[in-house]
Amino acid sequence: MEGDAYLKCIDPQCGLEYPIKSTNVQCDKGHLLDVKYNNKPSEKLKDIFANRGKMGEDIIFNESGVWRFRELLNFCEIDTENVEECSRFLVSLDGAEGRQSKPYHMTKVSSFIEISSDNLWLQPEGYNPSGSFKDNGMASAVTHAKMVGAKKIVCASTGNTSASAGMFAANEGIQCDVYIPAGQIAPGKLSQAYQFGAQIVEVNGNFDDALKQSLDDAKNYDGYTVNSINPFRIEGQKTIPYRALEYLKWEAPDWIVYPGGALGNTSSCGKALMELYEWGWIKKIPRIAVINSEGASTLSDLYNGEFQGEELRWNQGKPNIDLITEYYNYLDKEGIRPKTKATAIQIGRPANILKGLRALDFTKGVVTTVSDSEMLDGMSVVGLNGFDCEMASGASVVGIKKLLEEEIIKKDDVVVGILTGRQKDAMLPVDYHNNPKNRFAIPPKI
Numbered sequence: 001m002e003g004d005a006y007l008k009c010i011d012p013q014c015g016l017e018y019p020i021k022s023t024n025v026q027c028d029k030g031h032l033l034d035v036k037y038n039n040k041p042s043e044k045l046k047d048i049f050a051n052r053g054k055m056g057e058d059i060i061f062n063e064s065g066v067w068r069f070r071e072l073l074n075f076c077e078i079d080t081e082n083v084e085e086c087s088r089f090l091v092s093l094d095g096a097e098g099r100q101s102k103p104y105h106m107t108k109v110s111s112f113i114e115i116s117s118d119n120l121w122l123q124p125e126g127y128n129p130s131g132s133f134k135d136n137g138m139a140s141a142v143t144h145a146k147m148v149g150a151k152k153i154v155c156a157s158t159g160n161t162s163a164s165a166g167m168f169a170a171n172e173g174i175q176c177d178v179y180i181p182a183g184q185i186a187p188g189k190l191s192q193a194y195q196f197g198a199q200i201v202e203v204n205g206n207f208d209d210a211l212k213q214s215l216d217d218a219k220n221y222d223g224y225t226v227n228s229i230n231p232f233r234i235e236g237q238k239t240i241p242y243r244a245l246e247y248l249k250w251e252a253p254d255w256i257v258y259p260g261g262a263l264g265n266t267s268s269c270g271k272a273l274m275e276l277y278e279w280g281w282i283k284k285i286p287r288i289a290v291i292n293s294e295g296a297s298t299l300s301d302l303y304n305g306e307f308q309g310e311e312l313r314w315n316q317g318k319p320n321i322d323l324i325t326e327y328y329n330y331l332d333k334e335g336i337r338p339k340t341k342a343t344a345i346q347i348g349r350p351a352n353i354l355k356g357l358r359a360l361d362f363t364k365g366v367v368t369t370v371s372d373s374e375m376l377d378g379m380s381v382v383g384l385n386g387f388d389c390e391m392a393s394g395a396s397v398v399g400i401k402k403l404l405e406e407e408i409i410k411k412d413d414v415v416v417g418i419l420t421g422r423q424k425d426a427m428l429p430v431d432y433h434n435n436p437k438n439r440f441a442i443p444p445k446i
Ligand SMILES: *Cc1c(COP(=O)(O)O)cnc(C)c1O
Pocket: 132, 133, 134, 160, 161, 228, 259, 260, 261, 262, 263, 264, 265, 266, 344, 345, 390, 392, 393, 420, 421, 422
């Protein structure tokens, strides 16, 4: 391929390549794509990143938690020091995406988990302008949409994707269509999409049905898909681990822990680590832990051999696709629908499952599940530290606790947990605290 950046199929047997301006989110055979770069970034950039946004220079791309790292996702192939060129290409909400997110110690969470406070870091991605980590990847996906001249962006959403897409689309003056599973979106998220002027399309069914319809409509009506199967979403989300690693002076932790939905985050963390390790920027590879809800546990079931006894693996790019198909057929046949109050991860068919498997393979990752009531405890104990997160993010907290109890995470391990979004389901904390049986409940005085 000409130029530095291009798209490449993730399937090593297929390996089809496309120019960077292609709008295919999949290769011609239906496999996922990666953004690839020929150039190897110099490690000197670590110092440049550290100084950006700190000199009172008033450059939004240096304040942005995404574009501060723009040399590591320079698919626009711009002169990254040329501010005028950055302004023309890079989509940013005045530098707000990723700006406020970094890892914190939270003592009440660490005593709940029973890990030393020094070893536990939690990174609240809810402090993004639309309230979730999705803004990291949406900034980069909408940048690519703009680069190819898209007039309309399209997504299916469990809520936060639509809020983020709507926000950036409004800011850029392009149209945004949002496909939602009717009646299954937290009102706080849906209202954001309306507020930002998105066109809502209600789909009878669940998220997986909404995604299918949005992909079909995008193809037929010239829309640009911004779901996480879009490889440019993955590029922006690489900055989530970048910020954690930078804060830890590029000393890799032992673990990075995410809630697992469509597995965009897992995929982007895996890609970020693969690249950093290849360039020699990190010497150790952190292990990724993915936490599924018990009610939407596709990855856990397949990875842990709970379906037909086979543990699904990346297997050097030859995963057992038939096993996945059989699992989905089984769900359909039995009428099993993903079900959890943590709607952000209520996903039965994780669109990025193969990239997720690759990430788990590279990092010797693990997958586990937690219950709804555990996630609510996780969410609530984060609140007691003065930080806000939503129920799906609580999965990171209780997932770490569970893996520690199982001695998969060791007592002395350094752990970074990602808190993916802020609370948008106003009644969840109210209901939680009004029930004195809940572990962290502080019921009202009458
Ligand atoms: C989208 C979302 C998730 C799931 O992330 P994936 O990348 O799809 O696995 C988890 N938590 C929150 C708050 C989200 O918005």
